[in-house]
Amino acid sequence: MDLSEINFAVLVASLIVASTPLVLAALGELIVEKSGVLNLGVEGMMIIGAVAGFIVGVETGSAYIGMIAAAVAGALLSLLFAFIILIMQANQVASGLALTIFGLGIAALMGHPYTGIKSPQISTISIPILSEIPILGTMFFQHDLIVYLSLISVLTIWYFLTRMRAGLILRSVGEDHDVAHSLGYRVITIRFLAIVFGGAMAGVGGGYLSLFRVPQWTEGMTAGAGWIALALVVFSGWRPFRLLIGAYIFGGITILQLNLQAIGVNINIAVLSMAPYLATILALVVISMSRFRGNRGAPGCLGRSFVKTI
Amino acid sequence: MFKLIPRENVSPVLSLLGPLFSIGFTMFVGGILFYFLGVDPFAAIKMIFWDPLMSETFSTYSIPQIFIKGAPLILIALGLSVGFKANVWNIGAEGQYIMGAIFGASFALSLYPLESFFIFPTMVLMGILGGSLWSMIPALLKVKFNVNEILVSLMLVYVAEQLLALASLGFLRNPDGAGFPGSRNLSLYSSASNSELIMGTGIHLGVLLSLLMVVFFYVLLFRHSLGFKIKLLGNSPKASGFSGDNPNKLIFLCLTLSGSLAGLAGIMEVAGPAGQINIDFNVGYGFTAIIVAFLGRLNPIGIFFAGIVMALTYVGGELTQFMLNLPAAAIQVFQGMLLFFLLSFDLFVHYKIKLKGKK
Numbered sequence: 001m002d003l004s005e006i007n008f009a010v011l012v013a014s015l016i017v018a019s020t021p022l023v024l025a026a027l028g029e030l031i032v033e034k035s036g037v038l039n040l041g042v043e044g045m046m047i048i049g050a051v052a053g054f055i056v057g058v059e060t061g062s063a064y065i066g067m068i069a070a071a072v073a074g075a076l077l078s079l080l081f082a083f084i085i086l087i088m089q090a091n092q093v094a095s096g097l098a099l100t101i102f103g104l105g106i107a108a109l110m111g112h113p114y115t116g117i118k119s120p121q122i123s124t125i126s127i128p129i130l131s132e133i134p135i136l137g138t139m140f141f142q143h144d145l146i147v148y149l150s151l152i153s154v155l156t157i158w159y160f161l162t163r164m165r166a167g168l169i170l171r172s173v174g175e176d177h178d179v180a181h182s183l184g185y186r187v188i189t190i191r192f193l194a195i196v197f198g199g200a201m202a203g204v205g206g207g208y209l210s211l212f213r214v215p216q217w218t219e220g221m222t223a224g225a226g227w228i229a230l231a232l233v234v235f236s237g238w239r240p241f242r243l244l245i246g247a248y249i250f251g252g253i254t255i256l257q258l259n260l261q262a263i264g265v266n267i268n269i270a271v272l273s274m275a276p277y278l279a280t281i282l283a284l285v286v287i288s289m290s291r292f293r294g295n296r297g298a299p300g301c302l303g304r305s306f307v308k309t310i
Numbered sequence: 311m312f313k314l315i316p317r318e319n320v321s322p323v324l325s326l327l328g329p330l331f332s333i334g335f336t337m338f339v340g341g342i343l344f345y346f347l348g349v350d351p352f353a354a355i356k357m358i359f360w361d362p363l364m365s366e367t368f369s370t371y372s373i374p375q376i377f378i379k380g381a382p383l384i385l386i387a388l389g390l391s392v393g394f395k396a397n398v399w400n401i402g403a404e405g406q407y408i409m410g411a412i413f414g415a416s417f418a419l420s421l422y423p424l425e426s427f428f429i430f431p432t433m434v435l436m437g438i439l440g441g442s443l444w445s446m447i448p449a450l451l452k453v454k455f456n457v458n459e460i461l462v463s464l465m466l467v468y469v470a471e472q473l474l475a476l477a478s479l480g481f482l483r484n485p486d487g488a489g490f491p492g493s494r495n496l497s498l499y500s501s502a503s504n505s506e507l508i509m510g511t512g513i514h515l516g517v518l519l520s521l522l523m524v525v526f527f528y529v530l531l532f533r534h535s536l537g538f539k540i541k542l543l544g545n546s547p548k549a550s551g552f553s554g555d556n557p558n559k560l561i562f563l564c565l566t567l568s569g570s571l572a573g574l575a576g577i578m579e580v581a582g583p584a585g586q587i588n589i590d591f592n593v594g595y596g597f598t599a600i601i602v603a604f605l606g607r608l609n610p611i612g613i614f615f616a617g618i619v620m621a622l623t624y625v626g627g628e629l630t631q632f633m634l635n636l637p638a639a640a641i642q643v644f645q646g647m648l649l650f651f652l653l654s655f656d657l658f659v660h661y662k663i664k665l666k667g668k669k
Contacts (some may be wrong), residue, residue, distance in 0.1 A: 084653055
C-alpha cells in the first residue's frame, strides 16, 4: 500500500463528480420539503432517472438527451406521488416508501435488456485559462456540463428561496399551509409544482449516475444515494450552500474509501464500503445534537396533509 | 369539483373493502403491465393467485413455500405495524433481520460440533438480541438526540448488508467449504437446525411463532393499556403527553420490539429454509413487510391475511418467472402498485366526498 499513489487534485475532481448526483437530488428534495412535503421516494425517482436516462442516452447516442429523459422520467414518477398525497390525502411517509419500492421495480424491469452496455461518450468542458491553473484547474475547471449546472442550481435555488417573492410564497406554504391558504395562495398547486421539480432533479441526479459517473446500468445502482440525499437535506438545515458542502463531504468519503480499496489498503472492503452510510448517521447525530438549541430549519408543516376546509 | 368531509368514525366496511379493492385494481393494472411485457395477463394473474394453491402440479411445492415466505413477512410486519401506529417509522427491518441471523448463527457455529439441547433456544434468543440491538441504534439516537429514525434505520440496512458479506466471506465462512463463500449449513447441524415440524409441509417453528405473535399483538393492541398508549401517541402526541405517558419510552419500545421480531424472523430463516449465512441471504422481506403491514391495515389479524397474500405473490411470481418468462422485477412492480392503491383508497375510509353545489 502506498498513500502517495493517490493524487490529491484528481481526488478532489473525482469527489466533485461523485457528489454531483447527491447535490442534484438533494436540491430537488430541499424545494419539496420547503413546500411542506416529505417525499421519501427520492431513491425511486433517482433510479428511474438513471434507467430512463441510460436507455434514451444509448438509443439516441447523446448523453445530454439522456439527461433530459432522466428529468422527465423522474418528474413523471413524482406525479404519481403528488396525486396520492395531494389529492388522495395519503400518508406521505408511506407513499414515499411506496414510490421507492415501485421505482426500483420499474427500473429493474426497464433496464434489464441494457445491462452491460456502454453509455455514449461525453466530453468534459475545460474552462479556458482557469483550467490551466496547476492543481486547482484539475480540481475544479475540467468537468462535464452537468457539474457546472449543479453548481449554478445551488446558486439559483439559494437566490430563489431567499431573494424572490415566489420563494417566499413557497416557504410560507411549507411553514403554515392554513395561513398561506387563507392569504389566497394555492397550496395544492404550489406543492404540486415543488414535487414535480423535486422529481425532475432526482431524475437528473440518477441520470448523472448512469450516464456520467459510473457510466453503466446495473440493477439497484443508486445503492442508497437517494436516502443519503434525504439525509443531506436534514444535515444542511434546509440551506442550499450547506447542502453543497455536505454533499462534497459525503462524496469525499465515498471517493476516499474507493481509492483506499483500489490501492489495497489493509482494511476489509466490506468495512470500507460501510463508511458512507456510517458517516451519514454520524452527520445526522452531530447536526441533531447542535440543533437542540432551537435553531431548527425544518418547515413547520413538513409531512402534514393539507385539507381544504374553507 | 368535490369537497372532502372528514368522517367522525372510520368506516369499518370501507376499511375492510380497501385492501380487497386494492388487490383487484392491482390485478387489473398489473394485467395491463403483463400484457405489455408480452405475457398473457389472464394466465399470469391466475398463476400468481390461483395456481400456487389449487393447481395439482404446483401446489405440493408451493403451499409449503407460502408458509416459509409468509412467516417472516408476518413476524416483521407485526413489529413494524406497532411502530407505524405510533408514528415511529422503522424502515430498516431488513438490516435487523440480517443481524438476527448473523448473531444467532455466530453463536451456534461457535459451538459446532457440540450437540446439546440448550443450543437451539439460546441461538433463537441471540437472534432476537441481534435484531433488537440493531434497532436500538436508531431508537437511542431518536430518544437521546432526536435523530430521524427513518434515515438511521435505513442506513443501517446497508451497513448490515456489508456485515453479511464480511461474515459469509470471512469470520463465518465454512472452513470445509473449499473456499466458497457462505457459512456451514445450520440445517445439517442438528442442535441448531430449525427443521420442519411436519415433513413436507414447510411448517417450521417460525411459522408457529408467527401465528402465536398474531394473537400476542392482538391482545397487546386491543386488550392491553400499552396498546392504547401506543395508538394515542400516534393519533395525538399532545394528549399522550397530558395523560402522563413518556413518549421516549414508547418510541424506544416500538423500535426495539420491531427489531426483535425482525431478528427472530432472521434466525428462523437462517437455521431453517435458508440454512446458511451467505451473501444473498436477505431477499427483501424487511421491505415487503412494510407493504404487508399496510395491506393488513396495521391490524394483527389483517397482517396475518396480508402476509399470506404477499407470500402468494412471491411464490406465484416465481412460477410466472419459470413458466411464462415474466421478469422477476415485474412482481416487485406489482407489489409496489398494491401499496399505492392501498394508500390512495384510505381517502374513502377517512373522508366522505361530496360534489360541490350540493348541500
